[in-house]
Amino acid sequence: xxxxxxxxxxxxxxxxxxxxxxxxxxxxxxxxxxxxxxxxxxxxxxxxxxxxxxxxxxxxxxxxxxxxxxxxxxxxxxxxxxxxxxxxxxxxxxxxxxxxxxxxxxxxxxxxxxxxxxxxxxxxxxxxxxxxxxxxxxxxxxxxxxxxxxxxxxxxxxxxxxxxxxxxxxxxxxxxxxxxxxxxxxxxxxxxxxxxxxxxxxxxxxxxxxxxxxxxxxxxxxxxxxxxxxxxxxxxxxxxxxxxxxxxxxxxxxxxxxxxxxxxxxxxxxxxxxxxxxxxxxxxxxxxxxxxxxxxxxxxxxxxxxxxxxxxxxxxxxxxxxxxxxxxxxxxxxxxxxxxxxxxxxxxxxx
Amino acid sequence: xxxxxxxxxxxxxxxxxxxxxxxxxxxxxxxxxxxxxxxxxxxxxxxxxxxxxxxxxxxxxxxxxxxxxxxxxxxxxxxxxxxxxxxxxxxxxxxxxxxxxxxxxxxxxxxxxxxxxxxxxxxxxxxxxxxxxxxxxxxxxxxxxxxxxxxxxxxxxxxxxxxxxxxxxxxxxxxxxxxxxxxxxxxxxxxxxxxxxxxxxxxxxxxxxxxxxxxxxxxxxxxxxxxxxxxxxxxxxxxxxxxxxxxxxxxxxxxxxxxxxxxxxxxxxxxxxxxxxxxxxxxxxxxxxxxxxxxxxxxxxxxxxxxxxxxxxxxxxxxxxxxxxxxxxxxxxxxxxxxxxxxxxxxxxxxxxxxxxxxxxxxxxxxxxxxxxxxxxxxxxxxxxxxxxxxxxxxxxxxxxxxxxxxxxxxxxxxxxxxxxxxxxxxxxxxxxxxxxxxxxxxxxxxxxxxxxxxxxxxxxxxxxxxxxxxxxxxxxxxxxxxxxxxxxxxxxxxxxxxxxxxxxxxxxxxxxxxxxxxxxxxxxxxxxxxxxxxxxxxxxxxxxxxxxxxxxxxxxxxxxxxxxxxxxxxxxxxxxxxxxxxxxxxxxxxxxxxxxxxxxxx
Numbered sequence: 013x014x015x016x017x018x019x020x021x022x023x024x025x026x027x028x029x030x031x032x033x034x035x036x037x038x039x040x041x042x043x044x045x046x047x048x049x050x051x052x053x054x055x056x057x058x059x060x061x062x063x064x065x066x067x068x069x070x071x072x073x074x075x076x077x078x079x080x081x082x083x084x085x086x087x088x089x090x091x092x093x094x095x096x097x098x099x100x101x102x103x104x105x106x107x108x109x110x111x112x113x114x115x116x117x118x119x120x121x122x123x124x125x126x127x128x129x130x131x132x133x134x135x136x137x138x139x140x141x142x143x144x145x146x147x148x149x150x151x152x153x154x155x156x157x158x159x160x161x162x163x164x165x166x167x168x169x170x171x172x173x174x175x176x177x178x179x180x181x182x183x184x185x186x187x188x189x190x191x192x193x194x195x196x197x198x199x200x201x202x203x204x205x206x207x208x209x210x211x212x213x214x215x216x217x218x219x220x221x222x223x224x225x226x227x228x229x230x231x232x233x234x235x236x237x238x239x240x241x242x243x244x245x246x247x248x249x250x251x252x253x254x255x256x257x258x259x260x261x262x263x264x265x266x267x268x269x270x271x272x273x274x275x276x277x278x279x280x281x282x283x284x285x286x287x288x289x290x291x292x293x294x295x296x297x298x299x300x301x302x303x304x305x306x307x308x309x310x311x312x313x314x315x316x317x318x319x320x321x322x323x324x325x326x327x328x329x330x331x332x333x334x335x336x337x338x339x340x341x342x343x344x345x346x347x348x349x350x351x352x353x354x355x356x357x358x359x360x361x362x363x
Numbered sequence: 364x365x366x367x368x369x370x371x372x373x374x375x376x377x378x379x380x381x382x383x384x385x386x387x388x389x390x391x392x393x394x395x396x397x398x399x400x401x402x403x404x405x406x407x408x409x410x411x412x413x414x415x416x417x418x419x420x421x422x423x424x425x426x427x428x429x430x431x432x433x434x435x436x437x438x439x440x441x442x443x444x445x446x447x448x449x450x451x452x453x454x455x456x457x458x459x460x461x462x463x464x465x466x467x468x469x470x471x472x473x474x475x476x477x478x479x480x481x482x483x484x485x486x487x488x489x490x491x492x493x494x495x496x497x498x499x500x501x502x503x504x505x506x507x508x509x510x511x512x513x514x515x516x517x518x519x520x521x522x523x524x525x526x527x528x529x530x531x532x533x534x535x536x537x538x539x540x541x542x543x544x545x546x547x548x549x550x551x552x553x554x555x556x557x558x559x560x561x562x563x564x565x566x567x568x569x570x571x572x573x574x575x576x577x578x579x580x581x582x583x584x585x586x587x588x589x590x591x592x593x594x595x596x597x598x599x600x601x602x603x604x605x606x607x608x609x610x611x612x613x614x615x616x617x618x619x620x621x622x623x624x625x626x627x628x629x630x631x632x633x634x635x636x637x638x639x640x641x642x643x644x645x646x647x648x649x650x651x652x653x654x655x656x657x658x659x660x661x662x663x664x665x666x667x668x669x670x671x672x673x674x675x676x677x678x679x680x681x682x683x684x685x686x687x688x689x690x691x692x693x694x695x696x697x698x699x700x701x702x703x704x705x706x707x708x709x710x711x712x713x714x715x716x717x718x719x720x721x722x723x724x725x726x727x728x729x730x731x732x733x734x735x736x737x738x739x740x741x742x743x744x745x746x747x748x749x750x751x752x753x754x755x756x757x758x759x760x761x762x763x764x765x766x767x768x769x770x771x772x773x774x775x776x777x778x779x780x781x782x783x784x785x786x787x788x789x790x791x792x793x794x795x796x797x798x799x800x801x802x803x804x805x806x807x808x809x810x811x812x813x814x815x816x817x818x819x820x821x822x823x824x825x826x827x828x829x830x831x832x833x834x835x836x837x838x839x840x841x842x843x844x845x846x847x848x849x850x851x852x853x854x855x856x857x858x859x860x861x862x863x864x865x866x867x868x869x870x871x872x873x874x875x876x877x878x879x880x881x882x883x884x885x886x887x888x889x890x891x892x893x894x895x896x897x898x899x900x901x902x903x904x905x906x907x908x909x910x911x912x913x914x915x916x917x918x919x920x921x922x923x924x925x926x927x928x929x930x931x932x933x934x935x936x937x938x939x940x941x942x943x944x945x946x947x948x949x950x951x952x953x954x955x956x957x958x959x960x961x962x963x964x965x966x
Contacts, residue, residue: 166891228654307644
């Protein structure tokens with residue numbers, strides 16, 4: 013803003029300058045031409061500013077801090093066992109599942125050594141938000157969940173699809189954690205809101221992807237960085253429909269990886285020391301042409317301790333096709349630290 | 364003087380302010396890096412002629428008689444002969460050296476290689492063809508094929524058309540042994556030259572291709588300048604058929620005819636910009652054509668004295684509106700709101716499916732074909748026309764996949780019947796389908812039920828269940844008419860319509876329409892759960908807790924039949940089965956159609 017302020021000062025100074033000696037008609041002509049020229053320039057910049065382009069990244073106000081060098085690997089190893097599970101008498105092999113369809117919400121499940129379910133538990137609050145996506149656990153054992161419409165929106169009304177829920181590690185009670193802002197009102201074209209969620213132990217941040225408000229012709233989704241302790245939105249990327257999301261500490265810094273919801277691309281964006289987004293995202297690789305359909309999207313991303321990136325793909329076209337009808341593929345990628353890039357190692361059809 | 368000079372003095376400031384405003388706006392501080400707001404990324408719809416979504420060609424009307432396509436006919440004859448062999452594999456016969464012949468023979472004799480040649484249930488032979496025999500590349504050698512470092516090895520590639528499976532055998536020709544056999548589901552090997560020629564034959568003889576190009580192309584015209592190949596990669600990911608796309612360049616544009624080599628037909632055509640990296644596939648073509656032509660656009664239709672508009676909705680199926688017969692407006696709109704499917708052997712298990720547009724919709728079962736307008740026959744006599752739409756799951760008729768048909772039948776004598784049916788298959792043979800149809804009649808109406816020779820007018824909103832007793836065609840049980848008595852009698856389906864239907868036993872609801880309150884005129888989200896067995900199917904929400912008076916008002920009629928499926932051989936109903944037929948799987952359907960007939964009160 014400093015430069016424009018200087019220009020304004022100049023303009024003010026001109027107002028006190030003596031009248032020009034040029035004939036009045038020539039002054040008017042020059043003024044008119046200048047007016048047209050400057051209006052055109054002003055309009056050009058105004059239009060560019062109102063239509064952000066990938067080629068002209070918006071600049072952060074401050075220089076991002078990129079000083080911390082972390083070991084290469086995943087960023088969610090700090091997650092701990094929820095405290096409330098022990099108070100319920102479940103063993104430490106128990107886990108919270110959201111896949112026990114048609115059971116709504118989350119369910120605590122304990123299995124025997126053979127994988128048989130021996131007991132389950134569901135607090136009444138756990139089913140109040142309809143069907144949900146996979147749970148994400150933080151370093152304190154809190155469980156975070158996002159809604160996930162299943163076949164219809166009877167239990168998942170569109171106006172409640174941008175809420176992150178939290179099961180408190182101590183009480184075991186689920187409650188709204190944060191209502192994330194959508195760029196546009198929901199419509200019948202898009203029953204979805206939040207699609208992806210992950211936790212970063214280093215910055216104690218949650219990352220959530222949302223397509224709330226997006227339509228066939230308008231991509232207005234967002235990726236949020238959320239304070240894992242307070243629920244405050246710390247940063248966000250706009251106008252991007254993304255699906256699965258995952259943090260990873262690479263050879264050249266911390267990055268957030270995410271599958272795109274409209275294309276088969278897997279992209280990533282640099283994160284600073286505080287987990288804020290830096291610069292523009294880049295394409296890491298694409299699932300296009302792979303898998304059962306060739307247009308599957310990256311639904312779930314995770315990295316194991318061997319630095320193998322697993323991408324579970326899903327046919328996704330912003331409709332409510334029953335999951336039983338979908339074919340999925342599990343892709344495995346290996347990390348090359350020298351090139352800070354991933355290579356496809358294997359793919360397995362999932363039924 | 365002051366007045367004259369003032370503009371001249373203000374102008375520079377104004378100009379600079381204009382510039383500053385633009386610049387300020389541009390440099391507005393933000394801590395949130397931003398992606399551009401975009402429409403669906405697709406270079407194929409950038410500008411004309413690619414702005415056109417393409418053309419879907421009904422498979423039943425491909426390129427004409429097979430006799431006109433000698434290569435295709437010869438290949439089908441070869442395949443028929445192969446299916447009669449003990450090992451039903453169409454082998455490669457031409458262009459092979461001795462080692463390739465030896466490798467092919469060794470592979471097809473290997474029991475592992477033969478594992479999927481027949482239908483496991485019936486033993487019927489399936490269509491299998493050797494597509495290629497190639498030297499094993501050094502990079503392909505794994506521990507199981509380590510001998511190939513020293514010996515000559517070939518890879519034999521087999522394609523199974525019926526189950527869309529590639530089987531790969533690595534043959535050590537030196538030792539005359541098959542080292543490995545690997546199955547790769549849902550994939551196709553590179554096709555052999557003979558199939559390339561057949562694909563070209565189908566494409567170059569298709570009238571749709573000639574019409575799009577403006578001339579009948581020759582084989583040599585199918586050449587992408589940038590790829591130096593006649594075929595582009597394509598997919599038929601929904602039908603799981605073997606598909607390729609011979610591509611014809613015209614200026615800056617390329618025409619992609621998608622050729623289905625499993626059925627030997629043209630699936631559709633689409634223009635793209637030359638060099639587009641987005642392949643045209645069956646699914647993409649279907650989604651784009653249906654979305655552009657039927658989800659974003661209303662189509663008018665006039666035929667046999669009827670006039671109407673139709674459009675695919677997000678979740679209410681195919682919606683018709685402004686329905687007139689002989690210029691009289693009769694129906695404001697009709698649509699299919701929900702499909703409720705419950706399974707009796709598992710309490711509370713089922714689905715509440717919406718049907719509608721294939722992308723960006725709340726539909727669980729999708730329109731993958733365009734609406735069809737067909738002649739309506741009674742015997743050999745044409746009595747009107749049908750507007751038909753099917754919605755189905757990609758995996759149908761496999762278990763837990765669905766196929767729903769919606770039909771609007773318009774008769775030349777003024778009768779009208781909204782029909783919905785299930786073509787199976789569902790998650791079991793204990794299923795009950797309860798589709799919810801909504802009909803909004805035009806103008807103020809009176810609904811009445813027959814009581815002997817009299818009509819009992821409904822004074823307020825309500826519901827009832829149509830009995831299962833045999834219908835009397837001369838005494839329709841219900842009528843919906845205007846104050847002058849003009850309108851329709853309603854004859855619910857009780858098995859009398861010769862369409863295989865076994866009776867609807869329908870819940871029928873009549874509600875008051877409100878000009879200032881939307882109770883379903885706009886797209887409705889799912890209004891009822893899967894598994895209620897009583898009248899709680901959704902429409903009661905617009906009645907309870909306090910039914911409104913129906914007098915002097917426009918009416919909405921909701922019709923919810925109850926259709927129990929059956930998978931018992933010989934008794935199949937709401938059912939579908941996959942059966943091997945000439946080496947591939949075809950679907951045999953046992954639909955259960957439902958829906959009331961509306962008969963004009965005036966002859």
